[in-house]
Amino acid sequence: MSLMKKNVDAFGQEILAYFEGKESCEIVERNDGLVSLSEAPKSYFGKYRVWPKWQKKAIKFAKGRVLDIGCGAGRVGLYLQQKNFDVTSIDISPLAIQICKKRRLKKAFIRSIEEVYKFKDNSFETIIMFGNNFGLFGNFNSARKLLKEFNRITSNNALIIAETMDPYKTDDNTHLKYQRLNRKVGRMPGQIKIRIRFKNYIGNWFDYLLVSENELNHILQNTGWIIKKIISSGDSFYIAIIGKSNKL
Numbered sequence: 001m002s003l004m005k006k007n008v009d010a011f012g013q014e015i016l017a018y019f020e021g022k023e024s025c026e027i028v029e030r031n032d033g034l035v036s037l038s039e040a041p042k043s044y045f046g047k048y049r050v051w052p053k054w055q056k057k058a059i060k061f062a063k064g065r066v067l068d069i070g071c072g073a074g075r076v077g078l079y080l081q082q083k084n085f086d087v088t089s090i091d092i093s094p095l096a097i098q099i100c101k102k103r104r105l106k107k108a109f110i111r112s113i114e115e116v117y118k119f120k121d122n123s124f125e126t127i128i129m130f131g132n133n134f135g136l137f138g139n140f141n142s143a144r145k146l147l148k149e150f151n152r153i154t155s156n157n158a159l160i161i162a163e164t165m166d167p168y169k170t171d172d173n174t175h176l177k178y179q180r181l182n183r184k185v186g187r188m189p190g191q192i193k194i195r196i197r198f199k200n201y202i203g204n205w206f207d208y209l210l211v212s213e214n215e216l217n218h219i220l221q222n223t224g225w226i227i228k229k230i231i232s233s234g235d236s237f238y239i240a241i242i243g244k245s246n247k248l
Contacts, residue, residue, distance in 0.1 A: 010201035012095025014041050015073050017198070019099050024198075031193040031205065032178055043131075044072040048079050054231045055130060058161050058239040061229075064125025067153075069113055070133040074100035081106060088124070090115075113137070113146060119153040127160045132237070134164035138207035139191055140219060147223035151244070160225065160242040167210040169236035188215065216240055 011026075018024035018041035026040035048056070059076070062085065068077045071089035073096060080087045090111040091097055100108035111118065113136045127150055129136065137143035150160060167179065167190030179189035190210030196203040211219065213230060220226060220242065229241040 005200055006202045007204050008201050009093050009095050010196045010198045010203035012093040012098075013201045014196070014198040015044055015093070015099055016095050018042065018045065019073065019102075027197040029195050029197055030178070032174075032181075034174055034178075041073075044075060046075055052233065052237075054233045054237065054239055055163070057231050058130075058163070058241065059128075061159055061161055061241050062126045062128065063159070064155070065123065066126045066128060067116075067119070067124045068128045068130075069116075070129065070131065070136050071100060071105075071108065072096055072131065074103055074105040074108060076128055076130050077105050077108065078103060114142075116146065116149050116153060121152055122155050123153045125155050125158050127154065127158070127162075129160065129162040130239075132163050132165060132210075134162040134216075134240075135208040135210060137209050139209055140188055142207075143209065143219050144223055147220065147225055151224035154244075156244060158244055159228070161239060162242060163237065163239045164216070165210050165236040166212045166238065167236075168212055190215070213238070213240075220245075 014024050014026055024041040026038050028036045062080060066080055066085050066087040068087060068089040071077055071091045074089055077087045077089035077100065087107065089100060089105055089108045092110065092112040094110050097108050097110045137146060167175070170176065178192070182189050182191055188209065188211070192208050192210065193205055194208050195205045217227060224245055225242050226245040227240050228243040231239040231241065
């Protein structure tokens, strides 16, 4: 009999463990068998002083009412809340939202990126997708559909502050092989299928999208959004400041 607990909130469990001062790490399993291990839970609680330089630069573009998508333990929302922003934080993980509330984040809700349709027109001036959360779009078609929904729920001069990574900035043969296989089956090279594992918890598989700047431009075409500025990490990570184009 298997002791593994499948299709559960493994992501939330790793955050809860760190919050309670227990040993925690993040295990990401890709559908080709690749497994990576990181100290990501620590970063989900990181205060502004330990944020990467490119995130510190990007957060300065935030304005007005803010939607933080994939908020995790609430580090971005808490920082903005302290700066007197009206911030709404969402995450698909019930445990993550529970921890956000314990950390005194005022407006935190269990909601996936696909559920942004529940927000009213003109609800936000800024949408933030830190921590590589552009990936939550999942795939090309989903990204374009959701970007149009983002257009509806934001003001005329709104911004999306989205972090991603260029999948081509690698010489790792494991990643390059995966990209070739993606091309063969009609997926974007940087579209990966992953799941989170923590101890005996295993989350659901989901698609996660990594894009180059050129691919990002292609996705944005005719969605009402354009790239205003790119903030580079100096490596594969970068943050795109994306504004309204008024062309749908």
